[in-house]
Amino acid sequence: MAGTADLDSAMATAGEPISEEEALQRLRQSEDQSHQYYAAWWLGRMRSRHPETVPLLQAALRRRQPRAVSSGVEENAVARNAARALGKLGDPQAIPDLLATLEDEDDGLREAAARALGELRAREAVSPICARLASDQAGQPLPNSLRLREPCEALIEALGDIGLVAPDVVDVIQPFAIHERPLIRSAAARALFQLTQDRRWGHNLIELLEHPQLQVRRSALMDLGAVGWRPALEPIRDTLAENSLKLIALRGLVERGQAPPDTETVLRAMDDLL
Amino acid sequence: MNKTGADGLSLVRPFIRAVERADSADGLQKATKNLAGAIAALAKADHQDESHCDPETWDVIDCLLQVLGFNNPGAAVAAVDGLIAIGPPAVEPLLGSLDERNYGARAWAVRALAGIGDVRGLDLLESALACDIGPSVRRAAARGLGQLRLEALPQIDQINVRQRCLDALLGGGGDGEWVVRYAVTVGLEQLLLGMGRAEPGHRSGLQALQELAGEPGDDTPVVRLRAGLALSRLAGGAGG
Structure with a gap:
């Protein structure tokens, strides 16, 4: 089950209404990442068709950072929302960047990328997803964590959605x-x-x-x-x-x-x- | 309603106590179901006098209203059934209990009001569909606006109430959530089935359903299908 529905509806009510132009502007700037985070979500939720939308979301996806264990990485929160939005927008242009994100060290990002690739029915994703699921201990918990080594639920659901x-x-x-x-x-x-x-x-x-x-x-x-x-x-x-x-x-x-x-x-x- | 048996002992008290003492989600659900079943059986046996309501019924209403706020869907379904079985005596308490902060509970309360169909709920159903923040509340309100029981009202009042329901439902047809628009089609179907064809509003109601069903129609396939079903049912009952 996609775990984002609650978050989406929470944001729909918490976030103030903005225009598409405003959302694009917020994603373009880089001083305030909470603005980028909201803008990325907004553009997906509103199914933005603006020609700049997909390239800006791809750029946000590429700004992800290696994940330090100790610090929360804001760029990756923006990148997660960008991946989700790219899944909703249905533009196959985003597939290569999502495939690259599927190899990220951050399992939260891999999860978001897998879901988006499933939504895009990206057949190119089947073999890398299978490789992850078949890897050693993919379904075992990480040490001292409730999370599994791989985001198995998202990876498996993506395979079903892609339908190969x-x-x-x-x-x-x-x-x-x-x-x-x-x-x-x-x-x-x-x-x-x-x-x-x-x-x-x-x-x-x-x-x-x-x-x-x-x-x-x-x-x-x-x-x-x-x-x-x-x-x-x-x-x-x-x-x-x-x-x-x-x-x-x-x-x-x-x-x-x-x-x-x-x-x-x-x-x-x-x-x-x- | 008389909740006291021939031997003078309370018939519902033990059921209320069981709900109060439930210490698990499952236990609460079962106890609420039992209480709702008991009150429904008594209400049926009584052929109840709607204006009269004994103190024990108020306790049952209180108890069921609390259950609506517990975030236990199984128990809430049973509590709504119980409140609907109690009927009109539950309307004022329901209207007075709406919780601003808990839209889950509010949705269940609106659902109970919709099921009872008492016209005293009209103002609330209108404002809930127009501006409640919870889609589940707006959804329940849309359904309720199609099923108010108006038989007891003079003809002219019936027409006025139906017009208000129609206006509210037409507004709800533009809701952003598919499930609310779905409920609007259900509400419109029921409202139009109870309306004479010559009645003002019948035509605009049909037109709204046609817009939802037709080409291109609503964005969500299930809403288009439901609106189409409503239109075929309305065409089938052509005698009215």
Whole structure:
């Protein structure tokens, strides 16, 4: 599940409305990085079509810094938002810079780059992403940290979104379907379902809707929406989670899924959740 | 409503206590569901007199209102069901309880008001759809604006209320969030189904649905589909 939705809606309400020209100006200057951070987010959120937008975001991505363990690196926060925005804007011109960012030492940046490459359906990214996932201990936690060595969830989801169906891609993802962390299992089931259309992965996601942790149920909801598997309609309706997330999942069933159940049945379930 | 059994013992008190004592998310959800189920069964058995409401019902309302603020979606769903079962007596407490700082709780409260359909909620539904910061609140308000129960009002008041609902929904059609526009299509469908074709506003309501459904229509496919469904249902009920 993309973890940026909360941040996005928080910023949508916290940030003051600005014009596209103002956003571009804020990204161009370099004295105030919080201005750049907000501008990069804004341009993605508003789907800016200005000819300068993508080049400026690429430049922001290139200003990322080697990450010192002790200090927070502001440039990288701007670069993360730039990567996210480039994913939203859908311009393939950004792919080479995102591929380079996928090799960065900063795992937060690798995560943002992987998600953006998934959104751009960048087939060039499949082999470097697979290499990362197949690397030694990719799914093991970093010492003294909750983070894994690789941002596995984002990498796996990107493979599913890109949708390049190949046996070696499936082989790389499959071990994560039994990872000890349920969020990783959810991402793996989502991607494997997208790539193989094998219903067993849909059933795995439905099982996760009954997980005791709300965060896991939320993630399974988003993943079922992403695959659009309509037989999940009733489990989605009945799981204990916010209606907002159920509605997003059911929207995915309507827009991406196939009958049965028919579209009107899914819409009726959505009406009941409003 | 009489919440006291033939033997003089309270029927709902133990259910309230169970909610108050719940010490886990799951326990709270189950206890709230039980309380809501009990109050719904009693409300049904009573064929309740809406103006009359005994002290225990106020305690139930209080208890359910608190649950709306606990950030426990399962329990909140059950609490909303309970408040809707209680009906009109819950309207004033709901209107008085809206929490400025907690939009999750506000969304559930607006959902309960929408489900009850009492016209005393109109002002709140209008302002919630127009300017609440939470999309889930605006969404619940849009749905509620389509389902106010107006049978008891004189004809002229019904028409005026429906016009206000329509104006609010037409404004909500321009909301930035797809889910609010989706709820607006649902609200418009229900409102127009209850409206005579000759009634002022019927035409502009249909036009709004056509704009959402048609070419190019709304940006979000599911909103276009829902608006299309509303139009076909409205065309199907052509007798009205």
